[in-house]
Amino acid sequence: MAVGYQDYYEALGVPRDASNEDIRRAYRRLAREYHPDVNKDPGAEDRFKEISEAYEVLRDPDKRERYDRLGSNWRSGQDVSGTPGFEEYFRQGRGAPGGFEDVRVEFDGDGDFSDLFEGLFGGRGGRRSARRAANHEAVLELDLEAAARGGRRRVTLGDGREFEVDIPPGVRDGQAISVPGGNLLLRVQLRPHRRFRFRGDDLETDVEVAPWEAALGAEVRVPTLDGGARVKVPAGSSCGRRLRLRGAGLGGSDLYAVVKIVVPKKLSKKERELFRQLADTSTFDPRRS
Amino acid sequence: MPTLALVRMNGRLDTLAREAGMHPDLVARFIRLGLVDPAEPGAGAQLAQAARLRRDLGIGYSGAVLACQLLARIDELETRLRRYER
Numbered sequence: 001m002a003v004g005y006q007d008y009y010e011a012l013g014v015p016r017d018a019s020n021e022d023i024r025r026a027y028r029r030l031a032r033e034y035h036p037d038v039n040k041d042p043g044a045e046d047r048f049k050e051i052s053e054a055y056e057v058l059r060d061p062d063k064r065e066r067y068d069r070l071g072s073n074w075r076s077g078q079d080v081s082g083t084p085g086f087e088e089y090f091r092q093g094r095g096a097p098g099g100f101e102d103v104r105v106e107f108d109g110d111g112d113f114s115d116l117f118e119g120l121f122g123g124r125g126g127r128r129s130a131r132r133a134a135n136h137e138a139v140l141e142l143d144l145e146a147a148a149r150g151g152r153r154r155v156t157l158g159d160g161r162e163f164e165v166d167i168p169p170g171v172r173d174g175q176a177i178s179v180p181g182g183n184l185l186l187r188v189q190l191r192p193h194r195r196f197r198f199r200g201d202d203l204e205t206d207v208e209v210a211p212w213e214a215a216l217g218a219e220v221r222v223p224t225l226d227g228g229a230r231v232k233v234p235a236g237s238s239c240g241r242r243l244r245l246r247g248a249g250l251g252g253s254d255l256y257a258v259v260k261i262v263v264p265k266k267l268s269k270k271e272r273e274l275f276r277q278l279a280d281t282s283t284f285d286p287r288r289s
Numbered sequence: 290m291p292t293l294a295l296v297r298m299n300g301r302l303d304t305l306a307r308e309a310g311m312h313p314d315l316v317a318r319f320i321r322l323g324l325v326d327p328a329e330p331g332a333g334a335q336l337a338q339a340a341r342l343r344r345d346l347g348i349g350y351s352g353a354v355l356a357c358q359l360l361a362r363i364d365e366l367e368t369r370l371r372r373y374e375r
Contacts, residue, residue: 024347031346037338037360052345173340174312192345198310198337 008054008067016068020059027055053194140165140177140186144193144203147171148225148250155179155186170251173198195223199256203249204242207257209233214261222257224248231257301327308333311340324354335361 009016012026033039034048057063140155150169156162163179165186171177173190196203207222217235221228224245231243241259248255267275302320305327306313319325319339325332335357343353 028347035342035345037342038356048345172312173310173344174315176312176314189344200310200333200337201307 006050006054008058011050011054012058014058018058020061023055023058027051027059031055049194052192056191056194137176137185137187139189140167141189141191142167142171143191144196144250145225147188147190172251196225196255201249201253203253203255204258205255206260207231207233207243208260208262209237211261211263214238214259222255224255225250233259305333305336309336309340311336315340318350319354322351322354324357 009018012018012023012030014022014026018026030051031048034044034051036045036048039048057067147167148170150167150171153165153167154162155165163184165177165179167177167188171188173188175188177186177188178184179186196205198204203225205223207220209218209220213220213233214237215235217237218233219230220233222231222243222245225248229245229248231245233241233243237243237259239259239261242256243259245255245257247253264271302313302316306316309316316336319336320327324339325335338360339353339357342348342356343350346353346356348356
Protein backbone atom coordinates (compact mmCIF):
# COMPACT_ATOMS: atom_id res chain seq x y z
CA MET A 1 0.00 0.00 0.00
CA ALA A 2 1.15 3.49 -0.62
CA VAL A 3 2.54 5.10 2.46
CA GLY A 4 0.52 8.26 2.07
CA TYR A 5 -2.94 8.61 3.45
CA GLN A 6 -5.60 7.56 1.07
CA ASP A 7 -9.12 8.75 1.46
CA TYR A 8 -11.21 5.70 0.70
CA TYR A 9 -14.38 7.71 0.17
CA GLU A 10 -12.58 9.90 -2.29
CA ALA A 11 -11.14 6.86 -4.03
CA LEU A 12 -14.65 5.61 -4.69
CA GLY A 13 -16.09 9.06 -5.24
CA VAL A 14 -18.85 8.65 -2.66
CA PRO A 15 -19.91 10.90 0.21
CA ARG A 16 -19.04 9.86 3.75
CA ASP A 17 -22.64 8.96 4.49
CA ALA A 18 -22.99 6.77 1.41
CA SER A 19 -25.06 3.65 1.88
CA ASN A 20 -23.60 0.20 1.32
CA GLU A 21 -25.54 0.04 -1.89
CA ASP A 22 -23.99 3.33 -3.10
CA ILE A 23 -20.54 2.08 -2.22
CA ARG A 24 -21.06 -1.18 -4.00
CA ARG A 25 -22.42 0.57 -7.07
CA ALA A 26 -19.52 3.04 -7.15
CA TYR A 27 -17.01 0.22 -6.77
CA ARG A 28 -18.58 -1.85 -9.51
CA ARG A 29 -18.65 1.08 -11.91
CA LEU A 30 -15.02 2.04 -11.24
CA ALA A 31 -13.89 -1.57 -11.27
CA ARG A 32 -15.42 -2.07 -14.68
CA GLU A 33 -13.62 1.03 -15.89
CA TYR A 34 -10.19 0.44 -14.39
CA HIS A 35 -9.86 -3.32 -14.16
CA PRO A 36 -6.43 -4.11 -15.62
CA ASP A 37 -7.98 -6.77 -17.83
CA VAL A 38 -10.27 -4.18 -19.34
CA ASN A 39 -8.21 -1.00 -19.27
CA LYS A 40 -4.75 -1.15 -20.79
CA ASP A 41 -3.67 2.28 -19.59
CA PRO A 42 -0.49 2.04 -17.53
CA GLY A 43 -2.10 3.86 -14.62
CA ALA A 44 -5.21 1.70 -14.57
CA GLU A 45 -3.77 -1.06 -12.43
CA ASP A 46 -2.74 1.28 -9.64
CA ARG A 47 -6.09 2.97 -9.74
CA PHE A 48 -7.81 -0.39 -9.60
CA LYS A 49 -5.76 -1.39 -6.57
CA GLU A 50 -6.73 1.85 -4.89
CA ILE A 51 -10.39 1.25 -5.63
CA SER A 52 -10.25 -2.35 -4.43
CA GLU A 53 -8.54 -1.37 -1.23
CA ALA A 54 -11.11 1.31 -0.54
CA TYR A 55 -13.96 -1.09 -1.23
CA GLU A 56 -12.41 -3.81 0.89
CA VAL A 57 -12.62 -1.50 3.88
CA LEU A 58 -15.81 0.43 3.23
CA ARG A 59 -17.96 -2.56 2.43
CA ASP A 60 -17.26 -4.15 5.77
CA PRO A 61 -19.26 -2.34 8.45
CA ASP A 62 -16.69 -3.11 11.14
CA LYS A 63 -13.74 -1.93 9.11
CA ARG A 64 -15.64 1.08 7.86
CA GLU A 65 -16.57 2.11 11.35
CA ARG A 66 -12.94 1.82 12.44
CA TYR A 67 -11.79 3.73 9.40
CA ASP A 68 -14.30 6.50 10.05
CA ARG A 69 -13.13 6.72 13.62
CA LEU A 70 -9.39 6.30 13.19
CA GLY A 71 -8.72 7.46 9.64
CA SER A 72 -5.54 6.10 8.15
CA ASN A 73 -4.61 4.47 11.44
CA TRP A 74 -7.67 2.28 11.37
CA ARG A 75 -5.58 -0.83 11.17
CA SER A 76 -3.50 -0.14 14.23
CA GLY A 77 -4.11 -2.12 17.34
CA GLN A 78 -6.00 -4.75 15.47
CA ASP A 79 -4.78 -7.74 13.61
CA VAL A 80 -7.38 -7.60 10.92
CA SER A 81 -6.33 -10.78 9.20
CA GLY A 82 -6.92 -12.93 12.25
CA THR A 83 -10.20 -11.46 13.32
CA PRO A 84 -13.18 -13.53 12.42
CA GLY A 85 -15.18 -11.13 10.37
CA PHE A 86 -18.38 -11.15 8.51
CA GLU A 87 -17.11 -13.75 6.14
CA GLU A 88 -18.06 -16.44 8.57
CA TYR A 89 -21.65 -15.49 8.69
CA PHE A 90 -23.92 -16.74 6.06
CA ARG A 91 -27.36 -15.67 5.34
CA GLN A 92 -29.79 -17.22 3.05
CA GLY A 93 -32.62 -15.74 1.10
CA ARG A 94 -33.39 -12.10 1.57
CA GLY A 95 -31.38 -10.84 4.45
CA ALA A 96 -31.08 -7.40 5.83
CA PRO A 97 -29.22 -5.55 3.14
CA GLY A 98 -26.82 -3.88 5.54
CA GLY A 99 -23.37 -5.33 5.50
CA PHE A 100 -23.95 -8.71 4.04
CA GLU A 101 -21.90 -8.09 0.96
CA ASP A 102 -19.44 -10.73 2.05
CA VAL A 103 -22.12 -13.27 2.24
CA ARG A 104 -22.96 -15.09 -0.85
CA VAL A 105 -24.96 -18.20 -0.94
CA GLU A 106 -25.36 -20.05 -4.14
CA PHE A 107 -27.69 -22.81 -5.00
CA ASP A 108 -26.63 -25.84 -6.87
CA GLY A 109 -26.32 -25.50 -10.59
CA ASP A 110 -24.82 -23.00 -12.97
CA GLY A 111 -26.37 -20.06 -11.19
CA ASP A 112 -24.69 -16.72 -11.22
CA PHE A 113 -23.90 -14.91 -8.04
CA SER A 114 -25.29 -11.74 -9.45
CA ASP A 115 -28.71 -13.32 -9.55
CA LEU A 116 -28.50 -14.02 -5.91
CA PHE A 117 -27.23 -10.54 -5.24
CA GLU A 118 -30.34 -9.23 -6.78
CA GLY A 119 -32.28 -11.62 -4.64
CA LEU A 120 -30.56 -10.31 -1.57
CA PHE A 121 -30.63 -6.66 -2.39
CA GLY A 122 -33.96 -6.27 -4.01
CA GLY A 123 -34.45 -6.69 -7.71
CA ARG A 124 -35.90 -10.02 -8.58
CA GLY A 125 -36.55 -11.96 -5.46
CA GLY A 126 -35.96 -15.48 -4.33
CA ARG A 127 -36.97 -17.19 -7.53
CA ARG A 128 -34.02 -19.40 -7.20
CA SER A 129 -34.76 -20.71 -3.75
CA ALA A 130 -37.53 -22.85 -5.14
CA ARG A 131 -35.04 -24.74 -7.18
CA ARG A 132 -33.43 -27.69 -5.46
CA ALA A 133 -33.57 -26.59 -1.90
CA ALA A 134 -31.22 -29.35 -0.85
CA ASN A 135 -27.59 -29.60 -1.72
CA HIS A 136 -26.58 -26.02 -1.18
CA GLU A 137 -23.38 -24.50 -2.20
CA ALA A 138 -22.25 -21.43 -0.37
CA VAL A 139 -19.34 -19.18 -1.05
CA LEU A 140 -16.85 -18.68 1.71
CA GLU A 141 -14.87 -15.55 1.17
CA LEU A 142 -11.45 -15.65 2.69
CA ASP A 143 -8.53 -13.32 2.98
CA LEU A 144 -5.35 -14.70 1.56
CA GLU A 145 -3.82 -14.82 5.02
CA ALA A 146 -6.71 -16.85 6.38
CA ALA A 147 -6.53 -19.19 3.41
CA ALA A 148 -2.82 -19.72 3.96
CA ARG A 149 -3.26 -20.42 7.65
CA GLY A 150 -6.32 -22.61 7.36
CA GLY A 151 -7.74 -24.01 10.55
CA ARG A 152 -11.11 -24.48 12.14
CA ARG A 153 -13.77 -21.87 11.62
CA ARG A 154 -17.32 -21.50 12.70
CA VAL A 155 -19.84 -20.90 9.98
CA THR A 156 -23.32 -19.70 10.76
CA LEU A 157 -26.06 -20.09 8.26
CA GLY A 158 -29.00 -17.77 7.95
CA ASP A 159 -31.33 -20.32 9.47
CA GLY A 160 -29.21 -20.38 12.60
CA ARG A 161 -27.45 -23.66 11.96
CA GLU A 162 -23.83 -23.58 12.90
CA PHE A 163 -21.02 -25.69 11.61
CA GLU A 164 -17.40 -26.09 12.39
CA VAL A 165 -15.43 -26.19 9.20
CA ASP A 166 -11.85 -27.27 8.79
CA ILE A 167 -10.19 -25.10 6.22
CA PRO A 168 -7.17 -26.85 4.82
CA PRO A 169 -4.10 -24.60 4.97
CA GLY A 170 -3.24 -23.25 1.54
CA VAL A 171 -6.76 -23.62 0.23
CA ARG A 172 -7.21 -22.31 -3.31
CA ASP A 173 -9.68 -20.05 -4.97
CA GLY A 174 -12.58 -22.14 -6.20
CA GLN A 175 -11.78 -25.11 -4.02
CA ALA A 176 -14.73 -26.82 -2.37
CA ILE A 177 -14.89 -27.68 1.29
CA SER A 178 -17.61 -29.99 2.45
CA VAL A 179 -19.31 -29.28 5.71
CA PRO A 180 -19.64 -32.38 7.83
CA GLY A 181 -23.22 -33.13 8.74
CA GLY A 182 -24.56 -30.30 6.61
CA ASN A 183 -25.86 -30.78 3.16
CA LEU A 184 -23.58 -27.98 2.15
CA LEU A 185 -20.53 -27.34 0.10
CA LEU A 186 -18.44 -24.26 0.71
CA ARG A 187 -16.72 -22.84 -2.30
CA VAL A 188 -13.71 -20.79 -1.40
CA GLN A 189 -13.38 -17.40 -2.95
CA LEU A 190 -10.21 -15.52 -2.22
CA ARG A 191 -10.48 -11.81 -1.79
CA PRO A 192 -8.25 -9.61 -3.84
CA HIS A 193 -5.32 -8.64 -1.68
CA ARG A 194 -3.79 -5.23 -1.57
CA ARG A 195 -0.24 -6.57 -1.48
CA PHE A 196 -0.28 -9.94 -3.15
CA ARG A 197 -1.43 -11.04 -6.55
CA PHE A 198 -1.47 -14.43 -8.17
CA ARG A 199 0.68 -15.38 -11.06
CA GLY A 200 -0.30 -18.91 -11.89
CA ASP A 201 0.08 -20.83 -8.64
CA ASP A 202 2.62 -18.44 -7.26
CA LEU A 203 2.15 -15.16 -5.50
CA GLU A 204 3.76 -11.87 -6.35
CA THR A 205 4.30 -8.77 -4.32
CA ASP A 206 6.09 -5.54 -5.11
CA VAL A 207 9.12 -4.60 -3.13
CA GLU A 208 9.95 -0.91 -3.30
CA VAL A 209 13.62 -0.02 -3.35
CA ALA A 210 15.56 3.20 -3.72
CA PRO A 211 17.71 3.61 -6.84
CA TRP A 212 20.90 3.24 -4.83
CA GLU A 213 19.58 0.13 -3.12
CA ALA A 214 18.83 -1.36 -6.54
CA ALA A 215 22.29 -0.44 -7.78
CA LEU A 216 24.32 -1.40 -4.72
CA GLY A 217 22.19 -4.20 -3.36
CA ALA A 218 20.31 -4.16 -0.10
CA GLU A 219 18.50 -6.27 2.41
CA VAL A 220 14.84 -5.30 2.57
CA ARG A 221 11.72 -6.45 4.33
CA VAL A 222 9.16 -8.14 2.13
CA PRO A 223 5.62 -8.79 3.34
CA THR A 224 4.70 -12.46 3.38
CA LEU A 225 1.47 -14.22 4.23
CA ASP A 226 2.70 -14.91 7.74
CA GLY A 227 4.19 -11.52 8.39
CA GLY A 228 7.38 -10.66 6.61
CA ALA A 229 10.81 -11.83 5.62
CA ARG A 230 14.12 -10.18 4.90
CA VAL A 231 15.24 -10.52 1.35
CA LYS A 232 18.53 -9.70 -0.27
CA VAL A 233 18.13 -7.53 -3.33
CA PRO A 234 21.26 -8.25 -5.34
CA ALA A 235 23.35 -5.35 -6.60
CA GLY A 236 22.35 -4.29 -10.10
CA SER A 237 18.66 -5.20 -9.84
CA SER A 238 16.50 -3.44 -12.36
CA CYS A 239 12.77 -2.88 -12.06
CA GLY A 240 10.82 -6.09 -12.53
CA ARG A 241 13.51 -8.41 -11.21
CA ARG A 242 11.78 -11.29 -9.48
CA LEU A 243 13.26 -12.57 -6.26
CA ARG A 244 11.96 -15.92 -5.20
CA LEU A 245 10.93 -16.74 -1.67
CA ARG A 246 10.64 -20.45 -1.96
CA GLY A 247 7.54 -21.93 -0.38
CA ALA A 248 6.26 -18.59 0.90
CA GLY A 249 3.26 -18.55 -1.45
CA LEU A 250 -0.10 -20.15 -0.87
CA GLY A 251 0.03 -23.81 0.12
CA GLY A 252 3.74 -24.21 -0.50
CA SER A 253 3.88 -22.37 -3.81
CA ASP A 254 6.48 -19.67 -4.18
CA LEU A 255 6.26 -15.98 -3.48
CA TYR A 256 8.09 -13.59 -5.75
CA ALA A 257 9.16 -10.17 -4.65
CA VAL A 258 9.18 -7.98 -7.72
CA VAL A 259 11.67 -5.15 -7.55
CA LYS A 260 10.10 -1.75 -8.00
CA ILE A 261 12.49 1.15 -8.02
CA VAL A 262 11.04 4.23 -6.43
CA VAL A 263 12.60 7.63 -6.87
CA PRO A 264 12.18 10.38 -4.30
CA LYS A 265 9.64 12.89 -5.49
CA LYS A 266 11.67 15.75 -4.13
CA LEU A 267 15.43 15.74 -3.85
CA SER A 268 17.37 17.56 -1.21
CA LYS A 269 20.08 19.87 -2.41
CA LYS A 270 22.72 17.33 -1.51
CA GLU A 271 20.88 14.51 -3.24
CA ARG A 272 20.43 16.51 -6.37
CA GLU A 273 24.11 17.32 -6.38
CA LEU A 274 25.07 13.68 -5.97
CA PHE A 275 22.71 12.56 -8.74
CA ARG A 276 24.11 15.29 -10.96
CA GLN A 277 27.60 14.03 -10.23
CA LEU A 278 26.53 10.50 -11.05
CA ALA A 279 24.91 11.63 -14.27
CA ASP A 280 28.09 13.38 -15.31
CA THR A 281 30.35 10.49 -14.39
CA SER A 282 28.37 7.47 -15.47
CA THR A 283 28.69 6.08 -18.98
CA PHE A 284 25.65 3.88 -18.50
CA ASP A 285 22.94 4.23 -21.11
CA PRO A 286 19.86 2.14 -20.34
CA ARG A 287 18.58 2.55 -23.89
CA ARG A 288 21.65 0.97 -25.38
CA SER A 289 22.32 -2.48 -24.07
CA MET B 290 -12.75 -46.00 -24.59
CA PRO B 291 -14.93 -43.21 -23.23
CA THR B 292 -13.26 -43.75 -19.87
CA LEU B 293 -9.89 -43.15 -21.42
CA ALA B 294 -11.09 -39.94 -23.02
CA LEU B 295 -12.43 -38.76 -19.69
CA VAL B 296 -9.15 -39.46 -17.94
CA ARG B 297 -7.29 -37.62 -20.62
CA MET B 298 -9.66 -34.69 -20.33
CA ASN B 299 -9.22 -34.61 -16.58
CA GLY B 300 -5.46 -34.59 -16.95
CA ARG B 301 -5.74 -31.58 -19.21
CA LEU B 302 -8.13 -29.91 -16.78
CA ASP B 303 -5.65 -30.32 -13.97
CA THR B 304 -2.86 -28.87 -16.08
CA LEU B 305 -5.03 -25.93 -17.05
CA ALA B 306 -6.14 -25.44 -13.47
CA ARG B 307 -2.52 -25.31 -12.34
CA GLU B 308 -1.65 -22.93 -15.14
CA ALA B 309 -4.50 -20.61 -14.28
CA GLY B 310 -4.15 -20.97 -10.52
CA MET B 311 -7.75 -22.13 -10.29
CA HIS B 312 -9.66 -25.08 -9.01
CA PRO B 313 -10.28 -27.77 -11.66
CA ASP B 314 -14.05 -27.56 -11.05
CA LEU B 315 -13.99 -23.89 -11.92
CA VAL B 316 -12.00 -24.63 -15.06
CA ALA B 317 -14.52 -27.29 -16.05
CA ARG B 318 -17.33 -24.84 -15.49
CA PHE B 319 -15.83 -22.21 -17.75
CA ILE B 320 -15.14 -24.83 -20.39
CA ARG B 321 -18.76 -25.99 -20.23
CA LEU B 322 -19.76 -22.38 -20.88
CA GLY B 323 -17.61 -22.40 -23.98
CA LEU B 324 -14.93 -19.95 -22.84
CA VAL B 325 -12.01 -21.87 -24.26
CA ASP B 326 -11.10 -24.97 -26.09
CA PRO B 327 -9.00 -26.78 -23.50
CA ALA B 328 -6.57 -27.93 -26.16
CA GLU B 329 -5.89 -24.40 -27.35
CA PRO B 330 -2.62 -22.77 -26.31
CA GLY B 331 -3.24 -19.77 -24.12
CA ALA B 332 -6.37 -21.34 -22.64
CA GLY B 333 -4.89 -21.02 -19.14
CA ALA B 334 -4.42 -17.28 -19.49
CA GLN B 335 -7.98 -16.82 -20.72
CA LEU B 336 -9.34 -18.88 -17.85
CA ALA B 337 -7.39 -16.81 -15.36
CA GLN B 338 -8.71 -13.64 -16.93
CA ALA B 339 -12.30 -14.86 -16.74
CA ALA B 340 -11.81 -15.79 -13.09
CA ARG B 341 -10.37 -12.36 -12.30
CA LEU B 342 -13.20 -10.56 -14.05
CA ARG B 343 -15.79 -12.61 -12.27
CA ARG B 344 -14.18 -12.09 -8.90
CA ASP B 345 -13.46 -8.39 -9.25
CA LEU B 346 -16.47 -7.14 -11.16
CA GLY B 347 -19.19 -9.07 -9.40
CA ILE B 348 -20.40 -10.63 -12.62
CA GLY B 349 -21.59 -14.17 -13.10
CA TYR B 350 -19.88 -17.00 -14.89
CA SER B 351 -21.53 -16.46 -18.23
CA GLY B 352 -21.03 -12.70 -17.91
CA ALA B 353 -17.32 -13.27 -17.37
CA VAL B 354 -17.19 -15.50 -20.44
CA LEU B 355 -18.91 -12.85 -22.53
CA ALA B 356 -16.60 -10.10 -21.22
CA CYS B 357 -13.54 -12.22 -22.02
CA GLN B 358 -14.73 -12.92 -25.51
CA LEU B 359 -15.51 -9.27 -26.14
CA LEU B 360 -12.12 -8.20 -24.82
CA ALA B 361 -10.41 -10.68 -27.11
CA ARG B 362 -12.46 -9.35 -30.00
CA ILE B 363 -11.47 -5.75 -29.16
CA ASP B 364 -7.82 -6.77 -29.03
CA GLU B 365 -8.11 -8.34 -32.41
CA LEU B 366 -9.88 -5.33 -33.92
CA GLU B 367 -7.37 -2.91 -32.43
CA THR B 368 -4.51 -4.90 -33.88
CA ARG B 369 -6.16 -4.79 -37.27
CA LEU B 370 -6.88 -1.08 -36.96
CA ARG B 371 -3.26 -0.34 -36.15
CA ARG B 372 -2.24 -2.20 -39.28
CA TYR B 373 -4.52 0.00 -41.36
CA GLU B 374 -3.36 3.20 -39.73
CA ARG B 375 0.26 2.51 -40.57
